Amino acid sequence: MNNITKFILKLFSSPKIDMQENYLQVRRLQEFIQQPPKDSYRILDRQIYAEDMSHEIPVRIFQPKEKRSDEILLFFHGGGWVLGSIDTYTRDCIRMADKTGRAVLAVDYSKAPEHPFPAGFDDCFRVAEVLINRPELTGLHNAENLVLIGNSAGANLAAAVSLRLRDEGKQLPHKQILINPVTYWNHDERSPFQSVEENGYDYGLTNKKLREYMEMYAPDEKVRQSPYVSPIVADDLANQPATLIITSQFDPLRDEGEAYGQLLWQAGNEVRIFQAKNTIHNYLFGPISTDSDEKTYRLIEDYLENRLKGSDAYGEEKGYQP
Secondary structure, three states, rough: OHHHHHHHHHHOOOOOOHHHHHHHHHHHHHHHHOOOOOOOOOEEEEEEEEOOOEEEEEEEEEEEOOOOOEEEEEEEEOOOOOOOOOOOOOHHHHHHHHOOOEEEEEEEEOOOOOHHHHHHHHHHHHHHHHHOOOOOHHHOOOOOEEEEHHHHHHHHHHHHHHHHHHHHOOOOEEEEEEOOOOOOOOOOEEEEOHHHHHOOOOOHHHHHHHHHHHHHHHOHHHHHHHOOOOHHHHOOOOOOOEEEEEEEEEOOOOOHHHHHHHHHHHHHOEEEEEEEEEEEHHHHOOOOHHHHHHHHHHHHHHHHHOOOOOOOOEEEEOOOOO
């Protein structure tokens, strides 16, 4: 990582930035910077009603230029459960669809702090359930090979949705891909994970921001210790989908993501864990495409195509297959 990059990251890591006070301004800035492209011939907007019919959940379907599989990627975006939308992630979802050759369905779930847990989680679970049972409501007609995929808070939601589907005896997704997932509820000095202290100050996403996001998402500390907020504390991690976990070397969430993968593997699940070297938390969804992005999408494509073997091309492999 060069000195200019380190300097910019340090600026964005300033403790003067308070997400609880400034999240609305950050949302507006994101919407201004990451406006969706005008061409929409491969984009289809739909709405799914919440289970209690209280509101509609917007979803956006992205078709790849070249379809190579009937698998559907159900995508939950990151942003600390507070930031982000299907508009700000439209460019990323188009790229994901084209790189993987699969349809991507992105969920615009309810955001904290206006809608704290379980609102956003319930929205994601509802869309997954509908896609499994009645895919025609989304305009898609084959959800047998459903893959959950998410980054950061979105990866947390994907892992939690898989757990709840298992707990309620429902059909599980075919696979899940968790990119820099939040898996634990605490990111202060009580955290058992070294990367929170090691990478929690100078790399954009700080442990202070993580605490602020978590406090907005789940204000009650006892609620934060639920497996549907902190999947790593679940008593039983058996019977989960085949899982790919991708972590970043300079991410405060690195260790808890890898630890979650290890626990999934110990519970008898098929797991692969890769650490992307010399990367920060949100590297795959940043404004500039890098060589690390290309390697990560090759990793994801090889995983989806069941041809993932060696790890040299992608980074250090940290996980195992039982």
